[in-house]
Every structure is written in structure tokens, then in C-alpha cells.
Amino acid sequence: MWELKDIIFNIGIFDIIDIAIVAYVFYKLYQLIKETRAEQLVKGIVILLFATKASELMQLHVVNWILRNTMTVGLIALLIVFQPELRRVLEYLGRTKFLIKTNGEDIEKIDLIVEEIVQAMTSLARQKIGALLVFERETGINDIIQTGTILEAKITRQLLINLFIPNTPLHDGAAIVRSGKLMAAGCFLPLTENKFLSKELGTRHRAGIGISEKSDCISLMVSEETGAISMAQNGKLYRDLSEEALRNFLLKGLRKEEDSKGFFKKGGIFK
Structure with missing residues (x-):
């Protein structure tokens, strides 16, 4: 004592x-x-x-x-x-990096791109067209990008929708976003090793979860069976997202002011 x-x-x-x-x-x-x-x-x-x-x-x-x-x-x-x-x-x-202040121009750029993505995903969901979109963050996934077709294109809802239209050359595989650009499409992702996932989840969702287990990326999936939108981050799956929930998730995940991992540094989502 x-x-x-x-x-x-x-x-x-x-x-x-x-x-x-x-x-x-x-x-x-x-x-x-x-x-x-x-x-x-x-x-x-x-x-x-x-x-x-x-x-x-x-x-x-x-x-x-x-x-x-x-x-x-x-x-x-x-x-x-x-x-x-x-x-x-x-x-x-x-x-892990020190916090960098996000300026108004960066936030506005994020908001515009997020809105294009949200509108594209919700349009694909209404048509029940399968889609898989991955956002590279601090952990580089260049090996994944090299498995697809390099685009380096500006992100627009029209381009995203056209990419995933069935029977088009790049509709299979994932599209990768890096530094505010659509870097590549038709990329191959590793499947999750989680044995406890629901059996109803298909290859698209398992690939989206798999890449989020191996890096800090965010992946979005649209089910071609149900039209439901899902998101995977850090190996966790968030299913049946509404348009507003999807928008909030992306803004929270991509805005620099709400995450101190240096998204606007080299290798981040936006430069």
C-alpha cells in the first residue's frame, strides 16, 4: 500500500x-x-x-x-x-503526416468532383448497372492501376456512366481515381480474405473490400442485381447507401479539413 x-x-x-x-x-x-x-x-x-x-x-x-x-x-x-x-x-x-490546412479552392474542387461521382453512381444504381470505383489515398496502388487501361481523364458523370455500360471494353474491373483524375479503368483488384462475409456478396463487392484491406483507399460498388450502392473502407463494408449518405461519406473521407493524413500531398486524392 x-x-x-x-x-x-x-x-x-x-x-x-x-x-x-x-x-x-x-x-x-x-x-x-x-x-x-x-x-x-x-x-x-x-x-x-x-x-x-x-x-x-x-x-x-x-x-x-x-x-x-x-x-x-x-x-x-x-x-x-x-x-x-x-x-x-x-x-x-x-x-502519417502533419496536418495541412485545406484552402477554399481545394474544398470546392472536392465538392464538385464528389457531386459528379454521386450523380454517376446513383444513375448507375437506378439502371442496375454494376460499377466499382476506387479512390487512391496515401498508400499507392500503382501496381493495381497498371493492370488496367490508363486514362488520366477529368472526372465527369457522363464518363463514369459510359465506362460501366455492359459490353463495353472497360466495363469489367475497377476504375481508379488518383489526384482528382480518373487514372485508369478495367483494373483487377485482389479479393478479400474475410471468410465471414455474406454469401450473397459477389465478386465486385469482395474485390472492393479486398483492396480496402490492403490499402487505405475508399471503394464504391453498385450491385447489378439490386442497384444498391455500397462503400468499403479499412476492410469494412457499408451497404445500401442513400444518395445523401454516399455524399456525406465521400465528403468526410476526401475533405482534408476532416482528415489529417495529407490528402493534398503527393500521392493523395487531390493535388
Whole structure:
């Protein structure tokens, strides 16, 4: 009890900073693994740690030996199992940048492009024409862009609609947006490895989710069966978006003033 009081009364400013840094790191790590397979694995590890300590206190020697050896071997297995999440953490660290103030011209440019995209997606949805549109952000996806046909075109609703009309040369695959331009169309995306998705989701939605798992991009999908609009970000799928919800999602995701990841720097969505 007295030791605890001594610790509390002797805490200095650097101790507080130390604790704050550790707390912030754990919080950001939790955000990165939240609602992913890694979250369930972390819970399992915590249970094993408690079980190992409990078996030691209760002097269950055989159980404790098994648990301790399981944890030792498990460290190697964790590096393999957590490979996608570890890559996301490293990519997050690599693209973290200081906040840059967004000026009025940038915001106006975003608003205009978002409106063109929203009108194109809602038009495709009404006609039940399948579409897949991906926005590159801080993590470059040039390898994906190179799988398609390079366009480097200005974004207009007419162009987007024409791209996805069935039986046209570029209607299959994804269209990629980079730096406020339609960079390429007919691109091939990696499929998600998530085994818990609904069976009713087709290849288009699985591809949209897959690319959002491997980068920080935003992907939009229009279902050709139902005409529903969906969005994927960080491996999460948001389904049946209304026109207003789609607009709000895009504005929130693309406006620099609401995201500090440097969208207007080199490699961002808009320059």
C-alpha cells in the first residue's frame, strides 16, 4: 500500500508523458484491429495469458508448462497470422503526416468532383448497372492501376456512366481515381480474405473490400442485381447507401479539413 502511494506521489511530468504515449499507441493499435480477425485473436491471447498466470498461482505445473510452451511457439505463428494487420500498421506509420490546412479552392474542387461521382453512381444504381470505383489515398496502388487501361481523364458523370455500360471494353474491373483524375479503368483488384462475409456478396463487392484491406483507399460498388450502392473502407463494408449518405461519406473521407493524413500531398486524392 505504501509502495503504491510512493509511486503516485513521485510521478513526474515525464512519467505522465510516458504513460500517455503508451496509452495512445495501444489505442491506435486497437483502432487498427477493431472489427477484424486480429481482434478475436488478441482476445484469445489475453485469455491464454490469464490462464497461464492462474495455472502458476494454483501450482498446476503440467497445465502451466503446456501454456508457457504454447505461448513461446505461438509468437512465431502470430507473425504469420497477423501479417495483414502488421502491414496495415507499418503502412499507417509510413503515411502519417502533419496536418495541412485545406484552402477554399481545394474544398470546392472536392465538392464538385464528389457531386459528379454521386450523380454517376446513383444513375448507375437506378439502371442496375454494376460499377466499382476506387479512390487512391496515401498508400499507392500503382501496381493495381497498371493492370488496367490508363486514362488520366477529368472526372465527369457522363464518363463514369459510359465506362460501366455492359459490353463495353472497360466495363469489367475497377476504375481508379488518383489526384482528382480518373487514372485508369478495367483494373483487377485482389479479393478479400474475410471468410465471414455474406454469401450473397459477389465478386465486385469482395474485390472492393479486398483492396480496402490492403490499402487505405475508399471503394464504391453498385450491385447489378439490386442497384444498391455500397462503400468499403479499412476492410469494412457499408451497404445500401442513400444518395445523401454516399455524399456525406465521400465528403468526410476526401475533405482534408476532416482528415489529417495529407490528402493534398503527393500521392493523395487531390493535388
